[in-house]
Amino acid sequence: MSDQNGEEDLWAKVTKAVDDLYNLRDTYFPANPDEKVFVLQKESDLALNLLDSIPFEQRKLPMQRATYEYLRGKILDVIPDYRKEAEDHLSKAVKLNPSLADAWLCLGNSIWKKGDLLSAKNCLNLALSKGPNKKILCQLSMLERRMSQGAENQSELIEESIQHAKEAITLDVKDGHSWYNLGNACLTSFFVMGAWDHSKLLQSLKAYQNAEKDERMRSNPDLYFNCATVNKYLENYERALSGFEAAASKDPSLNANEEVKKILSLLDKLDILLKANAKAKRLASLASSLTAVNWTSSYKMASVDLLSEGLNKATAILGKVLSFVKHDSGTPLYYLLCDSDQICFILSVYGIRNDAIREGDQLTLLEPNYRYVNFSWNGKCYQFKSVRVDFLEQVLVNGKGLPANQAVCTSIHAQHKP
Incomplete structure (x- = not known):
């Protein structure tokens, strides 16, 4: 014995x-x-x-x-x-x-x-x-995401990846790694489907937040990196900066500090542009040149200052493109606009080519998603009005819709590791 x-x-x-x-x-x-x-x-x-x-x-x-x-x-x-x-x-x-x-x-x-x-x-x-085995399901989910790269049935493989990730969670709803894997699958889907569907970003963020409840996952730098990535695309700038800094502290070999620099560089550019144009003499003539366009009567006209925080249903605003904002990340595209009241604001657009909207264009934005950005980082305060539209059909350029071939699927790799 x-x-x-x-x-x-x-x-x-x-x-x-x-x-x-x-x-x-x-x-x-x-x-x-x-x-x-x-x-x-x-x-x-x-x-x-x-x-x-x-x-x-x-x-x-x-x-x-x-x-x-x-x-x-x-x-x-x-x-x-x-x-x-x-x-x-x-x-x-x-x-x-x-x-x-x-x-x-x-x-x-x-x-x-x-x-x-x-x-x-x-x-x-x-x-x-x-x-049934949660580890195997997670690994299969990750492999399907890897197989989807460049595949003809890319969206099908990503959907399989999401389903396997969800199956793993049903086996152990408290397992942080399974939630983390689902977050990665939804984030990948966001890019594969054209970087427009913000519901995938929200699903990804919720999965990452559930993953963080598992003590074992708090040592995983990729969780912080990927969650920060989601917050970056949701334009939760302060959360993104905090997340990337946390990832960098846990794994110095990540390029998380570079992501922090990119976000701060973008915010500084936006700040400089807004201050330079806030009192520009040309604003009055640009604002007066905005002309009403035909749209369905179900939309009411508004200026930026009349928008509510979040999604503004059945509402439309007009804006003149003052400039295109160059930055280090390909998605989203940022533009500086002014409305009919000479109010300057930042427009972020996902899933289009950078030549679809040009300086001087008049934009009609249907059902805009509005946010007032206001936070401080390292002693500097960032304050600006931000508008996002979630679908190509919500943007009219000089009274016309964007051509279908302007849509683009970004090739950004969603997660730090497969």
Whole structure:
């Protein structure tokens, strides 16, 4: 009996060492990524030594051998790069014991690194066939997002990714990683569908907020980075800045500090433009040149100062384009406009080419989404009126709708990691 307990304890020690190794991979983010690889290699060598300390007679039966091959392959695969040795051991494990779901999962991950995405998906589906599993569903969801890049059935694969992410949550509604994965899937969908559907951004933000409730996820810098990305596109500038700074503090190797610089650079440009044009002599002539255009009677005319915070249904405003605001990110496009009351405001437009709207154009904005931006960052105060429209049909340029071919799907990669 004591020998059997000793055997079980040794296998348990190895299993814990492997779990600790992967926890290190997911929570250790030094400034130099090479240092992380070095530490993982060192710790994986120690785990392999512990695995090999299991006497041969305790790993000669087929089931024991399968577990040994699986653990060896999993330890070797902790390194970011593909290792054939890891794939070979994991392949042996599933041949010896095809019911080892986690071995199929690890094999799929290893083959994914090799670039054979279809074979990787087959492995994950085989893993899932052994029974419902949130880890496998999340990995399948991530792989489908990766497979969607450049695929003809891109939107179909993204929808599958979202569905698998939701299935994982139904298995454990408190699991932060599953919520994080759903957030990534919805954020990817936002871009794939043309960067217009803000409901996807809101779904993504809600998923990330649920992920943050899980203590284990608070060490994940990608969660903060991606949540900040959503806030950036929702134009929640202060939250975006805070999120990117938090991501940078958790993983210095991320380009999160660059994102902070980009947002601040944009805000500074907007601030300078607004101050320069607020009392410009040409505003009076530009405002007086605005002429009413024909639209359905269900829309009432308003000026910017009459808009309510949020969506203004059945409302339309006119604006003259004073300038296009160049900035480091491709989405959204920003313009400085003035209305008939000579009030300057910022317009953000998603999903169109940068030549669709030009300086001097008269814009009719239907059902504008209004926000008064007012916050301070590092001692500087940012205050401006901001208008967003969510669909191409809501923008009339010189009385005409935007041509359909002006719509564009951005190629921005939604998440920091797949």
